[in-house]
Amino acid sequence: MIKVIANKEIEVNDEGYLVDFKQWDREVCECIAGECNVVLTEKHYEVIEYLQEKHKKEEPLSIRGIKKSGVINIKEFYNLFPGGPLKISTKIAGIPKPKSCI
Amino acid sequence: MKNLVILGAGTSGTMMSNHLISKLPKDEWTITIVDQYKTHYYQPGFLFLPFDIYTSKQVKKNGKKFIPKQVNYILEKIDLIRPEENKINLESGTTLDYDILIIATGTKIAPDEIEGMNGPEWYKSIFDFYTYEGAKALRNKLREWEGGKLVVHITEMPIKCPVAPLEFAFLADSYFKNKGIRDKVEITYVTPLGGAFTKPKATEALHYLLEEKNIKEVTDFNIERVDYENHKIIDYADVEVDYDLLVTVPTNMGDALIERSGMGDDLNFVPTHKATLQTKDYENVFAIGDATNLPASKAGSVAHFEAEILTDNILRYIKGEPLKEEFDGHANCFVETGNGKALLIDFNYTHEPVEGTFPIPGVGPLKLLKESRTNHMGKMAFRWIYWNMLIKGIHIPFVSATMNEKGKKFDKVTN
Ligand SMILES: Cc1cc2nc3c(=O)[nH]c(=O)nc-3n(C[C@H](O)[C@H](O)[C@H](O)COP(=O)(O)OP(=O)(O)OC[C@H]3O[C@@H](n4cnc5c(N)ncnc54)[C@H](O)[C@@H]3O)c2cc1C
Numbered sequence: 463m464i465k466v467i468a469n470k471e472i473e474v475n476d477e478g479y480l481v482d483f484k485q486w487d488r489e490v491c492e493c494i495a496g497e498c499n500v501v502l503t504e505k506h507y508e509v510i511e512y513l514q515e516k517h518k519k520e521e522p523l524s525i526r527g528i529k530k531s532g533v534i535n536i537k538e539f540y541n542l543f544p545g546g547p548l549k550i551s552t553k554i555a556g557i558p559k560p561k562s563c564i
Numbered sequence: 565m566k567n568l569v570i571l572g573a574g575t576s577g578t579m580m581s582n583h584l585i586s587k588l589p590k591d592e593w594t595i596t597i598v599d600q601y602k603t604h605y606y607q608p609g610f611l612f613l614p615f616d617i618y619t620s621k622q623v624k625k626n627g628k629k630f631i632p633k634q635v636n637y638i639l640e641k642i643d644l645i646r647p648e649e650n651k652i653n654l655e656s657g658t659t660l661d662y663d664i665l666i667i668a669t670g671t672k673i674a675p676d677e678i679e680g681m682n683g684p685e686w687y688k689s690i691f692d693f694y695t696y697e698g699a700k701a702l703r704n705k706l707r708e709w710e711g712g713k714l715v716v717h718i719t720e721m722p723i724k725c726p727v728a729p730l731e732f733a734f735l736a737d738s739y740f741k742n743k744g745i746r747d748k749v750e751i752t753y754v755t756p757l758g759g760a761f762t763k764p765k766a767t768e769a770l771h772y773l774l775e776e777k778n779i780k781e782v783t784d785f786n787i788e789r790v791d792y793e794n795h796k797i798i799d800y801a802d803v804e805v806d807y808d809l810l811v812t813v814p815t816n817m818g819d820a821l822i823e824r825s826g827m828g829d830d831l832n833f834v835p836t837h838k839a840t841l842q843t844k845d846y847e848n849v850f851a852i853g854d855a856t857n858l859p860a861s862k863a864g865s866v867a868h869f870e871a872e873i874l875t876d877n878i879l880r881y882i883k884g885e886p887l888k889e890e891f892d893g894h895a896n897c898f899v900e901t902g903n904g905k906a907l908l909i910d911f912n913y914t915h916e917p918v919e920g921t922f923p924i925p926g927v928g929p930l931k932l933l934k935e936s937r938t939n940h941m942g943k944m945a946f947r948w949i950y951w952n953m954l955i956k957g958i959h960i961p962f963v964s965a966t967m968n969e970k971g972k973k974f975d976k977v978t979n
Binding site for chain 1: 786
């Protein structure tokens with residue numbers, strides 16, 4: 463379905479995850495973050511880039527993977543994206559919800 | 565002579581040895597299978613052992629009985645795979661050469677991955693039921709337990725037979741009812757997933773079971789540590805769940821052999837092509853069953869479907885023909901719901917069935933996604949089928965390796 467995010471028509475699935483990563487940009491990112499009650503900092507962007515990189519390489523994302531990411535530890539990850547960090551961070555990063563969350 | 569070596573004589577390895585012995589020309593190929601244990605366990609029985617439904621004798625047999633005589637059966641620990649040289653090192657120092665290798669070393673629990681789990685309370689107030697030792701220790705505990713907070717917990721995904729912990733919770737409900745102490749037991753089901761069932765459709769259709777049995781649910785719980793002194797599990801978001809008896813499914817990992825050989829992912833699972841079962845890194849190495857990283861359920865039924873396809877693909881590989889890209893992730897599993905009932909689910913990589921009949925479209929006798937006594941009989945019959953047909957590689961009538969879409973109502977998985 464189509465949702466207007468940052469004044470752009472963006473295609474999302476029924477849980478609000480972007481369908482096409484090409485539609486992702488910083489403005490869209492800020493808006494989704496806002497909806498998730500997350501105020502983005504540089505550290506957030508570092509994590510988002512890491513997630514997008516993994517997604518590009520088709521490597522599965524998991525909490526375990528975060529431990530080995532070298533970017534952030536799991537505790538910080540929870541602090542940055544409170545609630546369900548993988549679910550929320552992937553939504554903000556414009557990539558699909560990881561399978562392990564389903 | 566050429567050599568085909570199978571690593572692991574569990575469900576998958578035993579099946580492959582039985583399939584291949586009749587297919588590979590005996591004057592050209594020697595088949596060797598290696599396992600560290602002489603006992604073959606019927607792992608689905610570990611679910612019933614804690615509740616005294618099965619005896620310990622019913623879940624283990626001598627592995628030798630199931631390996632064809634013409635197969636060279638070695639009982640030893642495998643130390644290393646050297647895929648660049650096509651060699652295997654065994655613990656004693658013996659080396660085996662192979663032309664084709666099948667990795668079937670399965671997965672095992674790794675309770676050391678979580679702080680406090682495999683500590684002083686392991687097998688005292690913290691148990692697993694994914695091993696023979698764990699299931700038996702838990703049986704002894706349950707025989708004398710007088711009630712309190714029972715927490716059934718999954719550490720992280722993927723785990724083999726993903727519905728087993730839920731079945732455990734259902735059976736626990738029946739068990740305590742029969743003992744007349746259900747009112748003294750609080751059952752809580754704790755999962756890292758967003759719901760109790762791994763497939764969203766199944767979650768929708770089956771949620772009533774939890775309510776009916778008064779089982780509490782804690783979802784999205786990513787465990788950080790076990791505080792065994794204060795009897796709590798604590799997650800990364802600082803959520804705490806108290807227990808008196810913790811029945812956990814620890815992290816499931818491939819054998820350390822895979823890590824030593826540099827052939828696994830983060831969890832020591834072997835990267836494998838999901839439709840052909842050839843490993844991603846070596847074309848003469850194939851993998852099957854729980855040892856792979858496939859996004860399918862880790863279950864005996866899946867291994868059974870994979871075995872038929874892998875047998876074909878090995879024959880094709882030998883003839884130099886292109887491999888068949890056939891495996892669709894087909895899984896079916898009975899879900900024991902307690903009180904002598906069960907339900908059956910049937911799905912694959914892309915489909916989530918909701919309702920229908922199995923194995924004969926429109927006829928059954930088994931109903932998909934509906935609780936019934938016939939399904940329970942099916943689950944119980946599975947033990948007989950396992951020992952007498954499945955691991956011997958005998959084709960099970962009406963059940964095909966890829967999913968039959970007839971007679972079923974399903975939705976495509978979208979994500
Ligand atoms: C509690 C429980 C309930 C289950 N219920 C069901 C069910 O209802 N239906 C269903 O279909 N499936 C069920 N399963 C899953 C099923 O048992 C497994 O998926 C199946 O056994 C996998 O077969 P496998 O051959 O891949 O691995 P396994 O059968 O585990 O075999 C692996 C073998 O490799 C050997 N091995 C590993 N490393 C080494 C080494 N370094 N050296 C020598 N040998 C080695 C091991 O000793 C073992 O024998 C259940 C599992 C559990 C634990």
